[in-house]
Amino acid sequence: MSAGQLPRWVDFGLIPALNLIAAFFVSGLVVLLIGENPLEAVEILLWGSLGYGEGIGFTLFNATSFIFTGLAVAVAFHAGLFNIGGEGQAYVGGLGVAFACLALDQYVPWWITLPFAVAGGALFGAAWAFIPAWLQATRGSHIVITTIMFNFIGAALMGYLLVDVVAKPGSMQPETRTFEDGGRLPLLDNLIPGDFFGTSQVNLSLVIALICCFLVWALIWRTRLGYEIRTFGANPTAAVYAGISPVRITIVTMLISGALAGLMAINEIMGAQHRLILEFVAGYGFVGIAVALMGRAHPVGIVLAAILFGMLYQGGAELSFEKPAITRDMIIVIQGLVILFAGALEYMFRPSLVQLFSFAGAPAGQGE
Amino acid sequence: MFETYLHTMILILDSTVRLSTPLLLACLAGLYSERSGIVDIGLEGKMLGAAFGAGAVGYMTGNAWLGLLAGIGVSIFLALLHGFASITNRGNQIVSGVAINFLAAGLTALLGQSWFRQGGRTPPLPKEGRFQDIELPFAEQLETVPVIGPIYSELLSGHNILVYLAFAAVPLTWWILFRTRFGLRLRAVGENPAAVDTAGISVVWLRYRAVIACGILCGVAGSYLSIAQSSGFIKDMTAGRGFIALAALIFAKWKPGNAMLACLLFGFLDAVAIRLQGQEIPGIGDVPVQFFQALPYILTVILLAGFIGKAIPPKASGVPYLKERT
Numbered sequence: 001m002s003a004g005q006l007p008r009w010v011d012f013g014l015i016p017a018l019n020l021i022a023a024f025f026v027s028g029l030v031v032l033l034i035g036e037n038p039l040e041a042v043e044i045l046l047w048g049s050l051g052y053g054e055g056i057g058f059t060l061f062n063a064t065s066f067i068f069t070g071l072a073v074a075v076a077f078h079a080g081l082f083n084i085g086g087e088g089q090a091y092v093g094g095l096g097v098a099f100a101c102l103a104l105d106q107y108v109p110w111w112i113t114l115p116f117a118v119a120g121g122a123l124f125g126a127a128w129a130f131i132p133a134w135l136q137a138t139r140g141s142h143i144v145i146t147t148i149m150f151n152f153i154g155a156a157l158m159g160y161l162l163v164d165v166v167a168k169p170g171s172m173q174p175e176t177r178t179f180e181d182g183g184r185l186p187l188l189d190n191l192i193p194g195d196f197f198g199t200s201q202v203n204l205s206l207v208i209a210l211i212c213c214f215l216v217w218a219l220i221w222r223t224r225l226g227y228e229i230r231t232f233g234a235n236p237t238a239a240v241y242a243g244i245s246p247v248r249i250t251i252v253t254m255l256i257s258g259a260l261a262g263l264m265a266i267n268e269i270m271g272a273q274h275r276l277i278l279e280f281v282a283g284y285g286f287v288g289i290a291v292a293l294m295g296r297a298h299p300v301g302i303v304l305a306a307i308l309f310g311m312l313y314q315g316g317a318e319l320s321f322e323k324p325a326i327t328r329d330m331i332i333v334i335q336g337l338v339i340l341f342a343g344a345l346e347y348m349f350r351p352s353l354v355q356l357f358s359f360a361g362a363p364a365g366q367g368e
Numbered sequence: 369m370f371e372t373y374l375h376t377m378i379l380i381l382d383s384t385v386r387l388s389t390p391l392l393l394a395c396l397a398g399l400y401s402e403r404s405g406i407v408d409i410g411l412e413g414k415m416l417g418a419a420f421g422a423g424a425v426g427y428m429t430g431n432a433w434l435g436l437l438a439g440i441g442v443s444i445f446l447a448l449l450h451g452f453a454s455i456t457n458r459g460n461q462i463v464s465g466v467a468i469n470f471l472a473a474g475l476t477a478l479l480g481q482s483w484f485r486q487g488g489r490t491p492p493l494p495k496e497g498r499f500q501d502i503e504l505p506f507a508e509q510l511e512t513v514p515v516i517g518p519i520y521s522e523l524l525s526g527h528n529i530l531v532y533l534a535f536a537a538v539p540l541t542w543w544i545l546f547r548t549r550f551g552l553r554l555r556a557v558g559e560n561p562a563a564v565d566t567a568g569i570s571v572v573w574l575r576y577r578a579v580i581a582c583g584i585l586c587g588v589a590g591s592y593l594s595i596a597q598s599s600g601f602i603k604d605m606t607a608g609r610g611f612i613a614l615a616a617l618i619f620a621k622w623k624p625g626n627a628m629l630a631c632l633l634f635g636f637l638d639a640v641a642i643r644l645q646g647q648e649i650p651g652i653g654d655v656p657v658q659f660f661q662a663l664p665y666i667l668t669v670i671l672l673a674g675f676i677g678k679a680i681p682p683k684a685s686g687v688p689y690l691k692e693r694t
């Protein structure tokens with residue numbers, strides 16, 4: 001163990017845990033500030049999200065969306081790209097899902113519609129990521145800025161389409177018509193015996209999300225393309241010397257990233273809303289950044305982080321119901337703090353830990 | 369006929385000035401930060417925080433100046449947080465900016481609801497809690513003079529002090545950046561921090577001063593929204609203006625004079641969009657209002673792609689500075 005190095009379990013376990021604790025500690029202070037008891041709030045939050053079947057169902061439903069957007073951000077991370085456009089890609093992806101469902105729902109059962117909807121969501125999401133990727137790869141414009149701009153352009157585009165183009169005929173509501181059964185994913189509650197999940201919307205797309213986790217793991221750590229992505233992310237210059245095309249890697253990675261973000265719409269559109277509505281992404285694309293940061297861009301970490309955020313969302317809803325003073329905006333505060341401590345202040349505790357470990361490790365060493 | 373056209377035009381330009389002001393202030397704020405090498409996508413959050421601080425204090429004290437001070441205070445606090453994360457801890461500047469946007473959006477709504485119980489908004493501000501419009505001298509007398517009269521009395525006169533402050537900040541920023549020693553060093557630290565360090569100047573302190581300047585200007589921008597343009601804070605009232613300011617900053621290629629022009633252009637697009645809502649443009653037909661909303665972003669993307677000139681950011685922007693130790 002050389003100077004400044006820490007054991008793996010500290011780097012991958014202790015430091016993220018400390019960051020998370022710091023984030024929750026500050027969140028607790030915020031709860032105190034508005035005159036409520038933080039411990040009581042935690043109790044309600046845990047009970048609301050894990051205490052009963054329906055709560056667990058809603059937690060998993062939220063987690064499904066977070067897995068998709070988290071994976072999207074993580075895949076781009078591995079190539080050293082910061083895809084901040086998950087929001088827009090998921091939104092436009094919803095259009096692809098809706099097209100598939102609207103075209104097929106009256107004629108075929110859901111399991112025939114599903115592959116087309118998956119393809120539609122992935123394709124539209126990828127298409128929305130392609131332009132920033134292409135601009136970064138060939139014209140040198142910065143991916144962070146272009147994807148931010150594309151979030152807004154996407155919102156304007158979808159606003160226009162929903163109001164003026166694909167809106168339900170004869171309706172003033174900015175939404176498509178409701179899908180028939182052929183455009184609806186079965187709820188998990190209907191697939192397992194008993195009435196465990198109650199009225200929660202957790203549906204088959206959770207399984208798709210988990211499959212995506214496995215595929216992303218296999219892609220990044222078990223394929224040649226994944227190796228190239230990681231090499232490019234670690235050292236772009238060395239990657240070019242090794243014969244890896246930066247243009248190709250940038251575009252391919254962003255296409256995969258955008259496709260994963262677009263799949264988030266399967267859960268929302270096909271699994272829950274059964275129609276395309278305005279603003280259905282509701283910030284889930286941005287939460288993907290927090291999920292990927294906390295999950296250290298590894299699928300297992302992302303599943304855990306997604307469940308944590310799913311709990312925050314479901315428990316937070318319960319909390320605002322029980323304690324009107326703590327509105328749902330508390331979740332946004334907690335997210336901000338998690339992003340701050342787990343992402344931007346990632347290394348805040350590191351120097352003191354390094355000191356602590358070199359101090360503790362010295363007597364056990366070789367007597368240097 | 370000419371008179372009506374002139375009048376319409378002046379009305380549009382008048383609202384252009386009003387809509388450009390917060391953009392311009394936030395854009396200049398970003399200019400200081402990014403020129404020193406600290407990328408700031410947290411402009412939105414700082415503006416929102418400032419708008420809330422100004423609205424809340426403006427309501428409670430009934431004093432616009434105290435409101436402005438509070439707005440600036442909140443914004444500087446968030447700027448220092450960004451500085452702590454990205455200068456002292458050398459964290460990722462984009463992540464830090466995202467976090468600040470989240471924090472501001474959540475905290476303003478949460479505290480707003482908890483303090484005022486009106487769905488996250490502040491109660492309407494008393495008259496003294498807001499900045500009132502200022503009549504320039506002779507505005508009334510000149511009103512009847514053709515062409516010059518309406519331009520002077522409608523377009524130039526009758527704005528609040530923050531509007532004039534924003535436009536005065538443009539030459540001031542230019543002077544600070546390009547004519548003072550501080551400005552020279554600020555620009556140098558954004559291009560080559562190692563050289564500045566070698567010259568014995570503290571990179572850290574320079575960058576902190578830059579983000580504080582950014583905080584002050586963002587604070588004025590946010591305060592303008594809640595205690596000058598409207599009479600109180602509304603949840604999420606910045607509505608993406610911080611990102612438009614960021615787009616304007618890129619569009620301006622990180623130069624103060626250009627920043628003013630870019631913000632006026634984006635403000636003008638906004639004014640036209642409001643004006644044209646539900647109206648047909650002769651010869652073109654019905655242009656969806658969303659098109660005008662998206663236009664600043666589309667233009668910025670096209671500019672960034674190098675199709676209309678080239679936008680080259682300060683060389684060291686986004687890169688944390690680490691003094692080599694052996």
